Amino acid sequence: xxxxxxxxxxxxxxxxxGRDIAIEGGRIVAIEAAIPARAADEIDAAGHLVSxxxxxxxxxxxxxxxxxxxxxxxxxxxxxxxxxxxALKPLLTPxxxxxxxxxxxxxxxxxxxxxxxxxxxxxxxxxLAVEALLEVKRQVAPYLDLQLVAFPQDGYLRSPSAAENLExxxxxxxxxxxxxxxxxxxxxxxxxxxxxxxxxxxxxGLRVDIHCDETDDPLSRHVETLASExxxxxxxxxxxxxxxxxxHSMDNYYVSKLLPLMAEAQLQVVANPLINIVLQGRHxxxxxxxxxxxxxxxxxxxxxxxxxxxxxxxxxxxxxGADMLDVAHMGLHVAQMTSREAMRAxxxxxxxxxxxxxxxxxxxxxxxxxxxxxxxxxxDPIEALRLRPPRLHVVRRGRVIARTNPRIATLxxxxxxxxxxxxxxxxx
Ligand code: FE2
Numbered sequence: 001x002x003x004x005x006x007x008x009x010x011x012x013x014x015x016x017x018g019r020d021i022a023i024e025g026g027r028i029v030a031i032e033a034a035i036p037a038r039a040a041d042e043i044d045a046a047g048h049l050v051s052x053x054x055x056x057x058x059x060x061x062x063x064x065x066x067x068x069x070x071x072x073x074x075x076x077x078x079x080x081x082x083x084x085x086x087a088l089k090p091l092l093t094p095x096x097x098x099x100x101x102x103x104x105x106x107x108x109x110x111x112x113x114x115x116x117x118x119x120x121x122x123x124x125x126x127x128l129a130v131e132a133l134l135e136v137k138r139q140v141a142p143y144l145d146l147q148l149v150a151f152p153q154d155g156y157l158r159s160p161s162a163a164e165n166l167e168x169x170x171x172x173x174x175x176x177x178x179x180x181x182x183x184x185x186x187x188x189x190x191x192x193x194x195x196x197x198x199x200x201x202x203x204x205g206l207r208v209d210i211h212c213d214e215t216d217d218p219l220s221r222h223v224e225t226l227a228s229e230x231x232x233x234x235x236x237x238x239x240x241x242x243x244x245x246x247x248h249s250m251d252n253y254y255v256s257k258l259l260p261l262m263a264e265a266q267l268q269v270v271a272n273p274l275i276n277i278v279l280q281g282r283h284x285x286x287x288x289x290x291x292x293x294x295x296x297x298x299x300x301x302x303x304x305x306x307x308x309x310x311x312x313x314x315x316x317x318x319x320x321g322a323d324m325l326d327v328a329h330m331g332l333h334v335a336q337m338t339s340r341e342a343m344r345a346x347x348x349x350x351x352x353x354x355x356x357x358x359x360x361x362x363x364x365x366x367x368x369x370x371x372x373x374x375x376x377x378x379x380d381p382i383e384a385l386r387l388r389p390p391r392l393h394v395v396r397r398g399r400v401i402a403r404t405n406p407r408i409a410t411l412x413x414x415x416x417x418x419x420x421x422x423x424x425x426x427x428x
Contacts, residue, residue, distance in 0.1 A: 007050055020033065064311070213243065272307070
């Protein structure tokens with residue numbers, strides 16, 4: 001063994017500690033205690049958590065960092081966000097979209113986020129954003145996996161050229177079929193859009209990711225059609241339902257029928273807690289619904305549930321910073337997932353589960369996987385969620401591509417320690 005990199009004394013997300021991780025030729029070749037070989041480059045993880053990279057399986061990179069263009073979203077609603085984006089679309093230039101996306105990817109890498117599934121709006125006959133993000137995908141490929149979804153933001157049937165544009169985008173190399181049934185004019189149009197989109201995916205051998213039922217209307221039940229069409233076309237395990245916020249407001253008896261249908265279809269679920277805790281419940285007085293889909297119940301039903309970021313400084317959401325621990329932290333709170341097991345599941349929702357949604361090959365910390373990992377200034381996944389600490393080292397294919405200094409405060413409090421490292425104050 002002649003490793004290019006060894007990360008020593010790592011604590012893994014599953015709790016194993018004191019492990020060395022050797023990477024050779026871009027792949028993990030050993031995970032053992034005290035590997036005797038020496039490597040060209042070595043990192044002392046000093047007992048800190050070493051995780052596979054963060055994965056964001058729901059994002060909009062064509063809109064990111066466009067906050068305030070052409071103006072701010074005053075109501076804070078999804079509908080005003082869609083209208084604002086519609087006003088911005090004709091003003092987009094390829095150069096601006098590419099520059100913003102590349103800037104965002106730099107930020108993502110610094111946070112240990114090395115795989116992103118981005119929806120890209122195809123309701124623009126120029127397909128400007130599609131071309132721009134395909135170029136970004138090529139440029140960032142050495143350090144970030146960018147997967148694109150052909151997303152008819154204005155409705156697959158409602159927008160006159162969306163159907164043709166979606167096929168054009170797929171022809172150009174966009175890999176996943178998107179849709180937005182609750183934005184079609186009628187429930188029937190929404191169902192029809194799903195029938196057509198799943199057929200396209202089956203014929204082309206592609207995955208599907210639908211913005212599905214992102215509404216507080218408990219009668220928005222497109223997820224039922226999505227599950228049914230998934231089974232009809234043999235797409236089990238290749239279809240994601242994103243948002244699914246109407247499930248929050250649905251009748252419990254109906255959900256008891258729905259969950260087994262979703263499990264039968266092996267639907268993947270992507271909840272977006274940052275955005276949906278601010279977008280949902282906007283028509284409520286008090287009590288205000290939270291609007292997040294039923295995360296613990298979906299997990300208990302055996303479905304793969306991931307958390308996505310959705311937005312970062314765009315017409316829909318003016319905050320966020322590519323930190324998937326922020327996303328998981330919000331999801332944990334809104335879904336009240338506070339048991340030790342549930343908190344670990346929230347960490348998996350932004351790592352391994354999100355990788356399953358994207359269908360990433362060679363993801364994870366095991367021999368044979370890509371040599372991609374993140375060293376965090378925390379002892380375990382729960383502490384990472386609590387502190388959202390610096391990503392001390394970000395490694396891609398065995399090469400360090402980002403470093404952040406540890407967070408250590410220097411004190412001048414009499415008779416107290418001079419330095420405070422937050423990860424030293426965890427319960428033992
Ligand atoms: Fe979205």
